[in-house]
Amino acid sequence: MKKSIPFLELAAMHADLADELQSKFAHMLQKGVFSGGDEIAELERSLAVYLKSRHAIACSNGTDALELALRALEIGPGDEVIVPALTWVSTAEVVKMVGAEIVFCDVDSNGLINIDQMESMITKRTKAVIPVHLYGKMVNMDRLLSITKPKGIKVVEDAAQALGAFKQGKSAGAFGDIGCFSFYPTKNLGALGEAGLLITADDFLDRKLRLLLTHGQPERDVHELIGRNSRIDTLQAGFLNVKLDYFLPWQQKRKLLAGIYLEHLQHIRGISMPKGILKEDHNAHLFTIKLEERDKLKGYLFDRGIGTAIHYPLPVPATPVFSDNGDFPIANKIASTTLSLPLHPYLGEREVRLVCEGIQGFFRS
Ligand SMILES: Cc1ncc(COP(=O)(O)O)c(C=O)c1O
Known part of the structure; x- marks a missing residue:
């Protein structure tokens, strides 16, 4: 397995x-x-x-x-x-x-x-x-x-x-x-x-x-x-x-892994990459991609043992407790297209490559 x-x-x-x-x-x-x-x-x-x-x-x-x-x-x-x-x-x-x-x-x-x-x-x-x-x-x-x-x-x-x-x-x-x-x-x-x-x-x-x-x-x-x-x-x-004491090396590892994601995914048409994730003003907390078929890709990766998350599936004003009727087209768009990929300091480079292969496979299928 x-x-x-x-x-x-x-x-x-x-x-x-x-x-x-x-x-x-x-x-x-x-x-x-x-x-x-x-x-x-x-x-x-x-x-x-x-x-x-x-x-x-x-x-x-x-x-x-x-x-x-x-x-x-x-x-x-x-x-x-x-x-x-x-x-x-x-x-x-x-x-x-x-x-x-x-x-x-x-x-x-x-x-x-x-x-x-x-x-x-x-x-x-x-x-x-x-x-x-x-x-x-x-x-x-x-x-x-x-x-x-x-x-x-x-x-x-x-x-x-x-x-x-x-x-x-x-x-x-x-x-x-x-x-x-x-x-x-x-x-x-x-x-x-x-x-x-x-x-x-x-x-x-x-x-x-x-x-x-x-x-x-x-x-x-x-x-x-x-x-x-x-x-x-x-x-x-x-x-x-x-x-x-481990925070700075962990940060370096996050950036290294984010760089691998970018290298393998940035040329795929139909996905957009997190902007500026390797820069100083981004701490690489989440690697969030955006794509129209977000839910399909999430399911496809899940079936292959790859966990992902959504930050966040609903803009806050759209949640029932806030129920604000304002117009938030970009927040709505991100909520329906964003997907966070695994990114943490204990993830291996090989595992990141496997996630990338999973995503490449989805786009070929
Ligand atoms: C953007 C943002 N604001 C506030 C919080 C609240 O932090 P905490 O969970 O420690 O209360 C979090 C984290 O959960 C967060 O991601």
Whole structure:
């Protein structure tokens, strides 16, 4: 029987790191610090250095990071927040969670917020925009900020998928007022559970975010504002400290594999390739192709043991809970034609070639 190629293999990745992760766990168990502590401080320090950010604030997950960011910027009832129509649902959910109104905007052919359309949607009530660096490809932040800044509109970057993407040395998430990252297990740097991060260059926002994520407490039994518990789990911080040492080689491996996909697939008529995936401003989180016969190809590969995924089958406004009747032709088109191929650091070059052969076979059949 032929070996199957799953879309992701989280167990394989952690098998390799098992000794280190287990000894980290044993150390933390012995130490007995399960909330707060040095592991979190170390993670924040390392990520602040890597992202070249004045502040890095670890938290419970990427969704909470986004919601905390909106709360810190005092966005709430009566305010409008512009959100791209194609994203993971969290980006839109958090706007509702703070009581503000979502204004969905269509995307460009890369799945990123359409900046011209965003500009035309700005009203007196527009308080913030949440650009999403979807699939790990960065939005043109200079252009976006040239529109939002003069109008005093806040920018929260959803960089949940974009750790490792930089534009001229500046990280995704470092352009706006606050940048939000996720360490969900499938991300390029994934925890062994849930975790997230906020970055900001602003001292006031740093303090406020830190207060919000731990009951408004600057110190024990003092509550300066109404907050909540969105602290990172200390164990996850410890595991992330172990995994962070491997992040750069993993990124190189992703780029190498993405290059093999491009070499074998870019000449096939009828498929379009992810633009700029080998560039610095793309972290190769997902290798997304687009083709009319997406569902057929997905089935064809599945029958041959090759796993794929769809990011995302429905634009957020089309999902029943949001049911927004706006017109989002590009988001709809991407949702019906996009297919994500296996791409992770524990995938072999040979396996990538086999996926390519599968796709070539589909086009010959
Ligand atoms: C674009 C985007 N935004 C937000 C999130 C939310 O992150 P989390 O799952 O850590 O809450 C994710 C990841 O799942 C995401 O991909």
